[in-house]
Amino acid sequence: MGEAVRVLEVALGDRAYPIVIGAGLLSVGARLVPYLKRKKAVVVTNTTVAPLYLDLLTDALAAEGVSCESVVLPDGESHKDWQTLNLIYDALLGSHAERSTTLIALGGGVIGDMTGFAAATYQRGAPFIQIPTTLLSQVDSSVGGKTAINHPLGKNMIGAFYQPRLVIADIGTLATLPDRELKAGLAEVIKYGLIRDPAFFEWIERHLDALLARDPEALAHAVEVSCRNKAEVVAADETEQGERATLNLGHTFGHAIETGMGYGVWLHGEAVAAGTVMALALSKRLGWLSDVEIDRAVRLFARAGLPTKGPVLGAQRYLELMRHDKKVADGQLRLILLKGIGRAVIHSGATDGEVCAAIEACCE
Amino acid sequence: MGEAVRVLEVALGDRAYPIVIGAGLLSVGARLVPYLKRKKAVVVTNTTVAPLYLDLLTDALAAEGVSCESVVLPDGESHKDWQTLNLIYDALLGSHAERSTTLIALGGGVIGDMTGFAAATYQRGAPFIQIPTTLLSQVDSSVGGKTAINHPLGKNMIGAFYQPRLVIADIGTLATLPDRELKAGLAEVIKYGLIRDPAFFEWIERHLDALLARDPEALAHAVEVSCRNKAEVVAADETEQGERATLNLGHTFGHAIETGMGYGVWLHGEAVAAGTVMALALSKRLGWLSDVEIDRAVRLFARAGLPTKGPVLGAQRYLELMRHDKKVADGQLRLILLKGIGRAVIHSGATDGEVCAAIEACCE
Incomplete structure (x- = not known):
């Protein structure tokens, strides 16, 4: 084995x-x-x-x-x-x-x-x-x-x-590996399913218990499929001119959480999980994602023991921290959103109001 | 003009x-x-x-x-x-x-x-x-x-x-530009003549007074030919796997002078001039350079107001500092030496004794 x-x-x-x-x-x-x-x-x-x-x-x-x-x-x-x-x-x-x-x-x-x-x-x-x-x-x-x-x-x-x-x-x-770190890692595994691999997302839904129990075969499969997804994206766009940016699903929101709370208070994967839920809430607000889809994602993060809400920093503070992110172009936030599970898009058109509303809906 | x-x-x-x-x-x-x-x-x-x-x-x-x-x-x-x-x-x-x-x-x-x-x-x-x-x-x-x-x-x-x-x-x-810095720059100009462009070396011998008087045409020509020489070398070997190393004539000795004296006490070009004379002394010791050739080089540096002797740090201290240089491979000093004006070679076979003797002959 x-x-x-x-x-x-x-x-x-x-x-x-x-x-x-x-x-x-x-x-x-x-x-x-x-x-x-x-x-x-x-x-x-x-x-x-x-x-x-x-x-x-x-x-x-x-x-x-x-x-x-x-x-x-x-x-x-x-x-x-x-x-x-x-x-x-x-x-x-x-x-x-x-x-x-x-x-x-x-x-x-x-x-x-x-x-x-x-x-x-x-x-x-x-x-x-x-x-x-x-x-x-x-x-x-x-x-x-x-x-x-x-x-x-x-x-x-x-x-x-x-x-x-x-x-x-x-x-x-x-x-x-401590349990908390194993779970934080699962946030990125789930991300690959969400951005480009719906079959893998379903596999994770079916095998999450095995992953949490550290079954070596399940872990090896999750690592392999995750790496293959990332390797394909990176090979197509090494320096992040385009598609590679989709790997940042939840990361702009997540970086705001990490920076706002002080590095190391939230684990990266935890911040990505909560940040992804914010990105999904914004996607839903734009009419791109159904209630069923967002519920599946939130439920999977929750089963993995990951946070599905961000800390209350104030939406304006989130925005300010997000503007320091590398993924900003000409002052315009460039966010990764979903148009369905497995279909990430790069979106620069969100208004501050829309972003703030999504953040506020996902903080506690 | x-x-x-x-x-x-x-x-x-x-x-x-x-x-x-x-x-x-x-x-x-x-x-x-x-x-x-x-x-x-x-x-x-x-x-x-x-x-x-x-x-x-x-x-x-x-x-x-x-x-x-x-x-x-x-x-x-x-x-x-x-x-x-x-x-x-x-x-x-x-x-x-x-x-x-x-x-x-x-x-x-x-x-x-x-x-x-x-x-x-x-x-x-x-x-x-x-x-x-x-x-x-x-x-x-x-x-x-x-x-x-x-x-x-x-x-x-x-x-x-x-x-x-x-x-x-x-x-x-x-x-x-202060005089001292103009002269320090000339050390690198002379270097291009020494390593790969004997016609340019002769041009510098003839136009050194114009360069020191800051004649714009002479300076523009010196900058152009220097850059062209360097650009040719760099285009052929961007990351210094081979030929590019020849641009470091005098630099391993020179870095030892700069580091040994404390950064900024000797200007880089001054250290390169004295370091080049050491490299030429070693080349002569190996039988690769004639007295006439080394005298031409030393005279040109001297006319340019550059040092042709290094500071007395002790040859062992030089060696120690030189071993910290990036151009070391497997503990072996890799030096740039000349087999004639305009003909640089990369040499890894010099013994500590030969290197020390060259250093000692060029310190005061």
């Missing part, structure tokens, strides 16, 4: 890379070696993941003759800042890491985003491998090459598009 | 861009407008350049209907750090700059490198125009897309390859 290894290719020309999905992959150094430029690596992880998986990984690399340093960062979105990023640079420079040394991100989305940005910018670009250890990072941040840190005035405001050479999604690491 | 406008194209496929060279270009807003994504720009400059040229530029842009903010940074290599970079991010976020707002670098190499890095990383990539106002930045840092900031453990250690959409080299700005 969970022994089968699934491999997806992210088709990005000379920056194409494989995503390998399966259980127990972390401890097989031979899986990584072909993707190292030289047998030198720096593993970046955090204080939560290090005691669980760091030795397993570095021993596996050492067994293949890879010389390996490690950096252990404080855990959490609140540390996704310049000061913490600088700990990676300090370690790289302190250990005389070269431009050919591979950075390996071992952890969730924060570790992946920060390690990726460090790799993108260390000596103008060092090779990079991602080993996401949370459901959220396995289905979302490990695909597509978005790297970033936060700025006090906005989330992910400083970053780069930079592709890894390899992603290893070891389903085994999900066994140690 | 100096009225003719010269245009070079840097051939980088979908990232190709023009370099426009001439006098008085800064105050013609219509030259920039076709290269702006929207009519919104943030000009980044420093306390030295702002009083001279900032109003000229922003007035010219305003006359074309471009809405324009500006950020004035402290001047100097010692400010090429994260703290100062953050002033750019603060200004961008504070003025709600969008992903489509163009960053315009108005200043020397430090302003260009920092603004370019801010553009490369602001919201994962904003458009960028360079208006270099020093000879060094016109002939060197404005061509090729290298952007960076310094880290306490190494120069330019954090950065990205990121191409501008347009470079405007306004020869008129060289009229206000």
Whole structure:
């Protein structure tokens, strides 16, 4: 069970890379070696993941003759800042890491985003491998090459598009994931169903209990289908000129929640769930989504233990925070809305009044 | 005189861009407008350049209907750090700059490198125009897309390859350049002759007095031929896998001087001049360069008022600093040496003893 290894290719020309999905992959150094430029690596992880998986990984690399340093960062979105990023640079420079040394991100989305940005910018670009250890990072941040840190005035405001050479999604690491984080990851899984894959949405409806019970086969399938959906979107639109923006369903509202509450108070997936409900409420208000459809989505988030209401910040404050989002063009909010389950659209025509009404309907 | 406008194209496929060279270009807003994504720009400059040229530029842009903010940074290599970079991010976020707002670098190499890095990383990539106002930045840092900031453990250690959409080299700005900086710029001009253009080297020998007297025609020619040489190299090898490394003649030694003395004590061009003499001394020691050739080079640097000896840091300290350089591969120093004027080679086989001897012969 969970022994089968699934491999997806992210088709990005000379920056194409494989995503390998399966259980127990972390401890097989031979899986990584072909993707190292030289047998030198720096593993970046955090204080939560290090005691669980760091030795397993570095021993596996050492067994293949890879010389390996490690950096252990404080855990959490609140540390996704310049000061913490600088700990990676300090370690790289302190250990005389070269431009050919591979950075390996071992952890969730924060570790992946920060390690990726460090790799993108260390000596103008060092090779990079991602080993996401949370459901959220396995289905979302490990695909597509978005790297970033936060700025006090906005989330992910400083970053780069930079592709890894390899992603290893070891389903085994999900066994140690706290319940709250597993649920937060499911928000992004549900999102893929909502924006472009109605059959997957139905599959999640049928298999949510198995996913919550951490059935390895169900998890591996959810990761694979999520990654395949994201990989298809990213391959078609790497730098988010068009379709890729649909992956941001619920994210503009969600970022407002995350920023408004202070980074790390709401998990990203929790904010996306509540933000998605706001986007759906706006879609319904525009006459694009039926009561039945919005109820199915809200019910699925609720069954997954996710919030379906946002915090009360005041609609004006939401708007102000949303205007700081990267998805703004010429002052006009560019929102991802639905015209049915599985059919996302990019919409720039919503009035402040419409947006505020949708927000107010979804806060408590 | 100096009225003719010269245009070079840097051939980088979908990232190709023009370099426009001439006098008085800064105050013609219509030259920039076709290269702006929207009519919104943030000009980044420093306390030295702002009083001279900032109003000229922003007035010219305003006359074309471009809405324009500006950020004035402290001047100097010692400010090429994260703290100062953050002033750019603060200004961008504070003025709600969008992903489509163009960053315009108005200043020397430090302003260009920092603004370019801010553009490369602001919201994962904003458009960028360079208006270099020093000879060094016109002939060197404005061509090729290298952007960076310094880290306490190494120069330019954090950065990205990121191409501008347009470079405007306004020869008129060289009229206000301090003598010391004009000379520092000549070090890089001479470098192009040394590494790949013996005819240009001879032209510099004949026209050095005109260049030092700031004759606009001579300066425009020197900028044009330098940029053309660099553009050819960069087009062939954008990310420095091979030939591009030859542009670093004198730079590994030079970086050791800059870092060893503290950023900003030696100007970059001064360190490159002394570093180049060390590289030539090593080339001579290996039997690749004649006494006549090295004397011609040393005499030209001296006539240009540039140092031909490095500071006494101790050869071991030089080596240690040089090993922190990005051009190190597997612990082996990769140096650019000459096999004659106009013929640079990449050499990884020099022993520590040979390198130390060359350094010691060139310090005082």
